[in-house]
Amino acid sequence: MRVSANYGELGMPHKKQKMKTKGQVKTQQMAFMLLAITLFFVLVGLFAMVFGFAGIKESATALEEKNALLLVTKLANSPEFSCGNSFGTGNLNCIDGDKVISLMKNINKYENFWSKGVSNIEIRVIYPEKQEKLCSLGNYPDCNIIRVMSGNVSGYSAENFVSLCRKESNAGEVYNKCELAKLMVSYNEQ
Amino acid sequence: MKKKGALEISFAWIFAVVIGAIILFIAIFASVKLIGIGETQMGAKAGKEIGILLNPLETGFESAKSVSFTMPVLSRIYGRCDNEGNFGRQLIEVSQQSFNKWTQTDLEVQFPNKYIFNEEYVEGKKFYVFSKPFNFPFKVADLIFLTSSEKEYCFVNAPEEIQREIKGISQKNMLVENCSLNSIKICFESDTGCLISVDYNGKSVQKSSEKVYFEDDALMYAAIFSDKEIYECQVQRLMKRVNELSKLYQDKISVISRSGCNSNLGPELDALSSLAKGVQSSANLGFALISTVKTIEEDNSYASECKLW
Numbered sequence: 001m002r003v004s005a006n007y008g009e010l011g012m013p014h015k016k017q018k019m020k021t022k023g024q025v026k027t028q029q030m031a032f033m034l035l036a037i038t039l040f041f042v043l044v045g046l047f048a049m050v051f052g053f054a055g056i057k058e059s060a061t062a063l064e065e066k067n068a069l070l071l072v073t074k075l076a077n078s079p080e081f082s083c084g085n086s087f088g089t090g091n092l093n094c095i096d097g098d099k100v101i102s103l104m105k106n107i108n109k110y111e112n113f114w115s116k117g118v119s120n121i122e123i124r125v126i127y128p129e130k131q132e133k134l135c136s137l138g139n140y141p142d143c144n145i146i147r148v149m150s151g152n153v154s155g156y157s158a159e160n161f162v163s164l165c166r167k168e169s170n171a172g173e174v175y176n177k178c179e180l181a182k183l184m185v186s187y188n189e190q
Numbered sequence: 191m192k193k194k195g196a197l198e199i200s201f202a203w204i205f206a207v208v209i210g211a212i213i214l215f216i217a218i219f220a221s222v223k224l225i226g227i228g229e230t231q232m233g234a235k236a237g238k239e240i241g242i243l244l245n246p247l248e249t250g251f252e253s254a255k256s257v258s259f260t261m262p263v264l265s266r267i268y269g270r271c272d273n274e275g276n277f278g279r280q281l282i283e284v285s286q287q288s289f290n291k292w293t294q295t296d297l298e299v300q301f302p303n304k305y306i307f308n309e310e311y312v313e314g315k316k317f318y319v320f321s322k323p324f325n326f327p328f329k330v331a332d333l334i335f336l337t338s339s340e341k342e343y344c345f346v347n348a349p350e351e352i353q354r355e356i357k358g359i360s361q362k363n364m365l366v367e368n369c370s371l372n373s374i375k376i377c378f379e380s381d382t383g384c385l386i387s388v389d390y391n392g393k394s395v396q397k398s399s400e401k402v403y404f405e406d407d408a409l410m411y412a413a414i415f416s417d418k419e420i421y422e423c424q425v426q427r428l429m430k431r432v433n434e435l436s437k438l439y440q441d442k443i444s445v446i447s448r449s450g451c452n453s454n455l456g457p458e459l460d461a462l463s464s465l466a467k468g469v470q471s472s473a474n475l476g477f478a479l480i481s482t483v484k485t486i487e488e489d490n491s492y493a494s495e496c497k498l499w
Contacts, residue, residue, distance in 0.1 A: 027202050034209045041213070052224075056231055063238050070245035070460055078303070079329045079435055084499035102441035109276045109434065113302045140445070167496065169450035174495045 064117060064187055071115055072185045076162045080110070085125040087165045087176045095123060095183065097166040103142045104148060119151035120186035121165055127180040141166055155187040210428040217494030229288065233295035236284040240267065241301050242321060244334055255318040256359040258339070263287055264315055269308040269336060269424035270298065276434065278427035280304040285311075306423050307416035308333045314338030318361050322408040322438075327487035328499040330431050333408045335415040337363055339477065341412070347379045349390055352407065361407045376414055386414055405480060413472075422471050429469040436463035451496035458486045 075081055076093045080103055083094035100123065103110070112118070125144035135143035146164075164181035167174055243259055263286050270281040281298040305324075316339035321332045337343065345356055354364045365373065377384035387396040388410065394403050395413035396459045402421050404410045413421055436459045443453045463477045490498055 027205060030202055030206055031209075034206070034213070038209075038213055038216075041217065043234055049224075050484045052228075059235060061233070063242060067238075067242045067245070070242060074245050079331065079431075080438065082329070084329065084497075086497045086499055096442075098445045099438065099442050102445050105441055106434075106437070113277060116300075137445075167449040167451050172450060173451050 007090060065156060065158075067115055067186055068118075068156065068187050072158040072160045072183060073119070074184065075114060075121070076160065076183055078114070083165050087178065091163065091165075093160070094178070095160045095162050095164050097123075097141065097146065098165050099125070100146055100148060101137060104146070105137065109151060111151075114185075115156070115187075117187045118149065118185060119155070119188040120184070121148040121159075122146065122150075122184045122186075123148065123162070123181050124184065125164060125181045126181045141168070144187055152188065158187040159184045211352060229286070229293040230295045230297050233284045233288060233293060234297040234299060236261065236265065237267075237282040237284070240284065241280075241282055241299055241304065241318055244301075244306075245319075254320065254355055254359050255323045256361040258316060258318050258361075260316045261286070261314075264313070266292060266311045266313045267308070267317065267336065268298075269306040269420070271420050271427065272300075273423050273426045273430070275302075277302045277430055278423070280306050282306070284359060295410035303331070304334065305331050305428060307412040307420060307424060308336040309415070309417050311418075312336050312338045314340045315407045319361055320359060320361055320364070320411070322411060324406065324408040324428060326405070326428070326432050326489065327483045328435060330428055330435060331456055333412050335411050337415060338463070341365055342370055342373035342374040344375050346375055346377045346384065348376075349378065352378075388414070403475055405475050405483075409472075425472045425475070426469060427476075429466040432466040433463045436460070436466065442498060446496060446498075453493060453498060455486060455489055455493075455498060458482060458489065462486060 008139070061177040076095050081095050081100060083091050083096045086096060087094065114121075123146040130144045132145060135141075135146045160183050162181050162183045163178045165176055165178040168177040169175070201472040205345065240259070243257075261284075265287070265341070266285045267487075268281075268285065270283070272279050272281060279300045279302045281300050283295060283298045285292045285295060287293075318337050318339060320335045320337070322335075324330045324333050324459070332439070339362065342365065345364070345366045346369075348366060356364050356366050369375070374386065376382045376386040376388060378388050378390055380387070385397070388394075390410075393405065393410075394401055395410065397413075397418070400418045402413045402418055404413050409425070413426065416424070439460050440456055440463075443456050443459075446453070462482050465482060469475065
């Protein structure tokens with residue numbers, strides 16, 4: 001049996017055209033494949049980065065928490081808060097109420113001074129128990145909450161027990177009065 | 191007809207090679223960037239951790255305190271000082287060795303309430319941190335002196351109280367006797383082969399051709415362990431805090447006067463505040479400032495029931 005093929009008038013063009021189309025398809029396949037591989041690696045990279053950055057945020061939060069805990073333990077001994085020798089021989093974890101209430105006047109100067117992100121510093125008298133009353137220069141010492149820094153609290157807090165001391169007088173005689181208080185430091189999560 | 195010797199590469203191959211090269215370039219670029227970010231992150235984390243580690247060094251009533259910490263790899267701690275703003279700030283940058291190269295990080299962690307005295311950078315794996323309160327005349331801050339275990343400091347002919355203090359803190363790289371040959375000698379009386387000379391009575395420290403002045407023992411250690419530039423900047427920062435604390439104690443006078451406590455320290459504190467504001471270098475810690483500090487100190491100690499600090 002004789003098989004004949006008709007290539008038309010010019011003989012080869014049909015074959016060439018077929019080959020060209022086949023080549024184009026191959027190139028397109030490769031292009032799609034390369035695109036898919038690129039996309040795959042980009043996605044893997046993005047995934048890895050998201051994980052990596054989540055780690056950074058976690059470690060930053062952990063560091064801030066650690067800082068808050070250590071800060072609250074040493075804040076009472078910093079020169080702006082500590083009693084020094086004003087209430088007898090040096091006391092640790094003793095806050096000078098008279099000094100702290102004076103500090104409130106210029107507290108804007110101390111923004112980010114103790115640590116970046118500290119939004120709230122509060123000293124709350126817990127013993128003897130009284131009705132809650134916020135302190136100001138006007139009503140001090142007839143109050144029990146000294147809010148040294150008052151900002152929004154959206155993060156976490158750390159607290160420590162301290163003695164809050166002040167000068168009082170009775171019949172013209174000056175004496176030291178110390179009460180049990182809680183020092184609270186709050187952070188804003190950034 | 192095919193030309194003899196001609197290399198026939200199809201378009202598909204050229205396309206694959208070009209795209210492959212682009213993908214490889216992007217991958218390498220991204221990896222290098224990620225390694226850089228990782229190094230910066232590690233440096234920043236180390237800097238922040240060091241700063242946090244220094245928190246317990248805030249002393250209560252102790253005279254001096256020493257602790258040590260070890261880094262996982264050989265590191266350089268750059269402690270810089272910036273005196274801009276109300277209190278200035280302490281900057282810490284950590285560079286770590288990786289594949290025999292020092293990582294370059296431009297990320298500095300800042301602490302406005304810390305005063306670290308060190309050389310341009312302190313290199314090593316184990317570091318010693320020694321702190322001492324600075325009183326002028328009230329407590330201003332705890333000064334922190336950062337040194338590497340790779341450097342040994344030998345205090346030659348130091349006054350009795352300094353020797354006692356150094357022995358007391360027992361920091362392994364600070365010695366008063368049995369010093370090694372490689373140790374950095376700090377001489378208190380003229381001696382040969384000393385890198386640092388301290389004129390304890392004249393209150394100055396000479397390092398090569400540079401001279402700085404100090405007022406008390408805390409500032410003397412600061413001058414010994416730090417570069418002149420860092421020392422002068424930190425002195426200015428300390429004076430800024432003296433200025434603010436003087437104002438705070440002036441405000442306290444009016445608060446305690448309501449309880450019958452009267453203090454006459456107001457004008458002296460005002461004078462101290464303006465003198466401290468004018469300090470531009472340690473050479474300004476002169477007679478006027480020191481005599482004001484001494485007067486305030488005496489007056490406060492006499493105010494038995496109404497001491498301001």
